[in-house]
Amino acid sequence: MDLSREGIVEGLRRIVAPADVVTDEKILVQSSVDNFRKLQNIFDVHTMPVPAAIAMVHSAEQVAAILRFAAEHGVNVIPRTGGTATEGGLESAVPDSIIIDGSAMNEIVGIDAYNMQATCQCGVPLQALEDRVRELGLTTGHSPQSKPVADMGGLVATRSIGQFSTLYGGIEDMVVGLEAVFPNGAVTRIKNVPRRAAGPDIRHVVIGNEGALAFITEVTVKLFPYFPENNVFLGYTLKDMATGFAALRAVMVNGYKPSVARVYDPGDAGLHFSHFAAPDDCVLLFMAEGPSAIAQATAAGIEALVAGFPECSKVDSAYIETWFNDLCWDASKITAEDERIRQTRNVNRTTEVSADWGSINDIYQAARARIIAEIPDITMMGGHSSHSYINGTNMYFNYFFNVVGVGPEQETDKYYLPIIAIICEETLKRGGSIVHHHGMGKARAPWVKQEYGSSFYILETLKTAFDPDGIMNKGTIFPL
C-alpha cells in the first residue's frame, strides 16, 4: 500500500461526497469486527486493525471508482451492506482498509408480479422487500433469522439460506440475475432468465464470494405466491437424534417438500420447547405450505411417514406454530442478548455444517462429545438440523459457554475457535462441508484447502484472475 490513512480518505472524498466518507474513530473501531468477535463491541475492547474509512456508496459507478482507486494503491477493501456477518467476513484483517458500505443503495428497483421476480439494490433490507411483495400476495420465500436486519447484497454474498429452504431453496436457488463490480472496475450484469445452458453458470462466481472477488450492487430474485392461511404445522417428541435424522430422510427421499423440516437435540430443544418437551426429548417439526391442496397433502404424507417411527410422539401443532412466529432476530432481541452477555459473560455461538445422511449423525455425536470433553466452561452443547436435501442435511451446532479467566476480547481464542476447529475436523473427517450457510468468513478460512481438496485449484484461480492485486477482503475465504 502506497497511501497513508489521510491519503486514502482524501482519495475517497474525490469519489463520493465528503459526507459519505465516515472517519469517526468510534464507528471505525466498531466496524473493525463483525459478529464473529461481537464481544469486542459488547465490552468495547478492540484488538483488530482499524479501517481507514467507510465509504457510503450510491451507485455501481462509485463502487467501480473506489475499487480502481484501491487496486491502484493496494488498499484492502471490505464490501458490506447490513453488517450482520457472523464469521469474520467483515473484519478488517489489515490496517487502513476501506469499507465500502452499500446500505444506502436501498432502492427496490422493480417488482414484476407477472414474471415473478423482484429487483433491488444491494442495501435493500430483506424485511423491506418481503413487506413490499407481501402487499401483492407474494413472498421471496427467503426467511433467515436475520431477516429483520440483513440486506440483500450481503445475503447473496454469503450464500444465505432461510427457514423455508426445504421448499424454496437457498439464496442461490432464488437469484436469477445480478449486477456486480469487480476489482478492475468492471461493472457486470448477469441477465434475468429462468435458466441457461450457455456454458458455466457464472452467477455462482458472484453468489457466495463474500466480498473476496466482487461487490454485489443489485440482485434479482424469484417471487412466489404467499398462502400463509394454508400453513400446516406438525411436531413430535422423540428420544434420539438418529431417529430424527431418519425421519427427516424419509420425508425428503419420498419426495415431500415441507418448507420447514427440523430436528432438535435435547439441549437445543430445551431452549425452545421446554413447555412441552421433557429435558431429554428431541423435537422433530415440520411446516407445510403452499396452495391448500399441496399443503394438506404434504402434511398428510409427512404424518403417515412419521407414523412409521413409533418413537415419535405427536404434539399439538399450536406449539410449533406459536414458536415459529417468534423465531426471527430483530434489533430488540439482539440488544437484549448483548445485555445478557454483558451481565453473565455467557456467550451463545453457532456453527453449521452439512453432510450426507450416512454421516450427519456421526458428525453430530463426535463433535458434541469432543466439545464437552475438551472445552472448558460449556453451559449448553446442542444443535439441530434445519435444512434437508435428497442426499443429506445440515447440522447447526448451537452452544453456550461462560467466558472465565480471560478478557472478552480473548473469547474467540479460548473458546470459539477451538470449538470451530473440532467441528471442522469431525466434519472433514467424514466428507462433509464445514460451512452450510454462514459463509467461510475469516473464522473457517484456515480449513479452505481441506474443504475444497483438489477443487481448490478452481477457487484459487478465480481469486488470482479477478483480484490479481489481492485487495478484496483480505483473509476472507482465503487465509492470510
Added chain:
Amino acid sequence: MSGADDTRASGSPGPLRVLVSFKVTPDFEALRPADWAAGAVEAGTPGAGAASATGASSPGASATAPRDEVASASGTHAAPRVPTRCVRRVLNCFDESALELALRLSDTLAQRGGGADLAALSIGGREIDPHLTTLLALGYERAARLDVESDLDFAPAVVASLIARYVARREPCDLLLLGCCSGPGDGGTVPFRVAEALGWPCVSQVTEVEALTGGGLRVACTTDEGLLRLTVRGPAVLAVGNAVVSRLRVPTLRDRLARRDAPVAIVAAAELGIDVAAELGREPTALRGLEVVDRARRGVVVDGATPRDKARLLYDAHLRALLEAP
C-alpha cells in the same frame, strides 16, 4: 430501616440465611397481539370474573400452570383468558434479579470468609423443576416447589399466605427476596402481604444489596424522590425492582453434573396447613377485564441529502418549538 435483631444479619457468626421466592411465567413476548386481543374479548364476556378492576398479581412467588392453559383469573374466576399454553416458561424478570443478587451477596460474604445459605422457592407444577435444578447447580443449597395445581395468578393473598407459611414452618431465614411484581397482573402486593404475615419490615423497589463489613446490609431502592440507601438488619423482606443486575448467571455442564443428585423438594400446600381451594374461595382479588393498550412507538424518518440538511430539518420540525418554548 432496621428489623428485629438477628445475629447473622448483624454480623455474628453463622451464614446469612437467604430465601428467594420466584415465579416462572409464560414468555409473554412470544405471544402475538391477536392472542392478547382474544383474551380481552373473552375477559369481557359476561361472567368472566368480578371484583377488582386493577387485578393484583402474584408476583415473586406463584406460577402460571401450563395445564391451566391461560393467564387467567384465579379460583372460581372464568377461564380462559390469554392463551399461554403454547409459549415457553421463563423466569419473571424481577425474580431473576433477586436470584442473582442473592448469589452475588453470597459471593461477597464468601470472599470475606463468611458465607450465605441460599434457598429457593417457587409455587406451581413440574414445569418449574428445571429452573430449580439450575439454581441448585448455581450454588443454592436447597430448592423447593410448593406443588399447587390451581392457577394462582391474580390471587396475591393466597400466594402470600403460602410463602409466609413456608418461611415460618419450613425455611426460616434472615432475608426473603422476591420480585416486586410479575408480568400477568402487576398488582405488586405479594411482598407486602408476606411481610405483614411474618411481621417483618419490607423494603420495596430494591435495586442493590450489599453486605456491610460490620454486619447487616446496605440496600438501595428507588423512590419517587430518588435513590434511597438503607441499612437493613434481618429478618426482612426485600422486594426487588429495576435492579441493574437483571440476568441470572448460567451454570456449566460440570456444575450441573456436580449437583445432579441434589433433590428438588416437593411440598404440598396441605403440609403447610393450607387448603388452597378454600383460600381461593376467600381471595379478595380477581381479574375483571383485559384491555389491549396500543403502546407502539411511532417514528418519523428525517430525510435529507446530507447530515447537515437532516439536522436542520430535525431542528426546524421537531426541536425548535421545544427549545424556544417559554
